[in-house]
Amino acid sequence: MNATPLIHVVRGQAARLFPRVSSCLSLSLSLSLFLSLAVTGVAIGASAGETASSPGPSGHIKRVALQVPDLELGILFFTDIIGLQLNRAFTMKPGDDPYFPKVFNLEHDRPVRAALLSTSKESRGLFLAELPEMRIPARDEPAVSVIVMEVADLEAVQQRAAEAGYETIDPQFGSAPDGTRYGEVLIVGPARHHILIFQYLKP
16 A cells, blocks of 8 residues: 655654654754755644644745755655655756755755655645755664654555664554654654654554
């Protein structure tokens, strides 16, 4: 079954796996990235099963942007393994985005290869920017942050990741405050992006 991920911020689950960086998880960032505003259906700071109050337009995440050293490999990971859909791959020309060079500390006249990917619920919710010179954290370094994503078939996604040689952590199972049961597993991507996938389980 294909995964149909939904980006969530599940602070309690991710903080348990990454206690050293729990303060970084409220916005579910990963490595060097920036956020625009407002993706429909993303509850900031809400644990699985919780309903966040309506904070207004500023309470939504529009897009997460990640550096990747190899754009094709990043696209393959997020499409073939995690289950997102490629919206388009393109080259950002100088001046296309006034903030991009500042955020990633790039020369203003540098073109950058990039891609936009969508989930079943969020159009163009993930932005990948190819920066071959990016520093990839060592395996023994703490994760800066975690992206938490809902999938339709936790076991299938974990199996695809393992078969492709990506590092995974054994599934964990628990219950949200409202009693909803869930399973989750951590997958470390090609640039050591940490993706915590979870699935709500039937009673």
